[in-house]
Amino acid sequence: MDLSTSPLFHRLADARHVLIAGAGGGFDVFSGLPLFFRLRELGKQVSLANLSFTRLEAVEGTVLAPGLMRVDAHTNGPEHYFPEGLLARWFLSRGEQVPVYCFERTGVVPLREAYEVLRERLGFDTVVLVDGGTDILMRGDEVGLGTPEEDLSSLAAVDALPLRDKLVVCLGFGVDFHHGVCHAHFLESVSALSQQGAYLGVTALLEGMPEVALYRDAVKDVCERMPRAPSIVSLSVVSALEGEYGDVHRTVRTKGSTLWINPLMSMYWAFDLTAVARRCLYLDSLRDTQTAWEVADRILSFRNQCQRIRPWKDIPV
Structure with a gap:
């Protein structure tokens, strides 16, 4: 690498088939779309997946395995919340058939098994786990962890897969303040990963x-x-x-809160997934979980037993 090379794309240069997977549910898969389009232009085969907040029992998709469903533009689902199906329909409006593979919110064991089934079907050799926000880098002793249950279940499941390469990409610096995340702690995590050679830089x-x-x-x-x-x-x-900045609201869902829209929100922060997993203080305790409830309970138990929670720190600038 040199100054003219993106460390993220240098790392992906030899990938043949990349699975871009939303780590934390909801719209996380959307955060991977710029990467999806660029990698396709570079001649890579790219697939999309998401840990889904959609009630999959109400979706008429193709079940590939327990906890794994293929959703396309013609898949019917709940009217009020079905981002994966609507994304597939958006692709169809552009003349493309792009399925989104949905993982059920569950424990790490069944989630890992679903990932393994999808790997066998698609043959991807690389996973980019995408987090909308930055709380996936919280190791467990920070004052605020954000919403770790889904992120860390995905992290543990992908960490166990035998793949050519595994990466984490975050988009949305500052968004997790709404969930109590201290971004000074995020930057500390970036520095610690940098010391290990596991920080792959920022891509605007x-x-x-x-x-x-x-x-x-x-x-x-x-x-x-x-x-x-x-x-x-x-x-x-x-x-x-x-180019918006400050307390800018695009939805009534944020009414009553103070937002900090800023240029750092629109940057990819990239990391080696294995190194991110090794820094998490409680990830090993999640590896044998069967349900989402178990994951939440193990995290709560860790927090209750944690001898020192690092207090809030303002960024001194």
């Missing part, structure tokens, strides 16, 4: 990039079709892409 998403324009169009289209539950994270990132 700019409004003039064609893949970013497609991402923004997909977010706006799906959020308009889901007026009762648009994505706070994705709309905040879009606001940052469009």
Whole structure:
């Protein structure tokens, strides 16, 4: 590598088939769309998956295995919340058939098994786990962990897969303040990973990039079709892409809160997944969980037994 090389794309240069998977549910898969479009332009085979907040029992998709469903543009699902199906329909409006593979919210064991089934079917050799926000880097002793249950279940499941490469990419610096995340602790995590050679730098998403324009169009289209539950994270990132700053609200869901829309929100922060997993203080305790309830209970138990919770720190600038 040198100054003219993106460490993230240098790492992906030899990948043949990349699975871009939303780590934390909801719209996390959307945060991977700019990467999806760029990798396709580079000639890679790319697939999309998401840990789903959609009630999959109400979806008429193709069940590939317990806890794994293939959703396409013609899949029927809940009217009020079905971002994966609406994303597939957005692709169809552009003349493309792009399925989204949905993982059920469950424990690490069945989630890992579902990932293994999908790997056998698709043959991907690389996973990029995408987090809308940055709380996936919290190791467990921070004052605020954000919403770790889904992120860390995905992290543990992918960490166990035998693959050529595994990466974590975060988008939306500052968004997790709403969930109590201290971003000074996030930056400490970045520094610690940098010491291990596991930090792959920051890649700016700019409004003039064609893949970013497609991402923004997909977010706006799906959020308009889901007026009762648009994505706070994705709309905040879009606001940052469009040059907004400060307490800017795109949805009534954020009414009464103070937002900090800022240019750092529209940047990819990339890391080696194995190193991120090794830093988590409680990840090993999640590896044999069977249900989402067990995951939440193990995290709560760790927090109750943690001898020192690092207090809030303001960024001194």
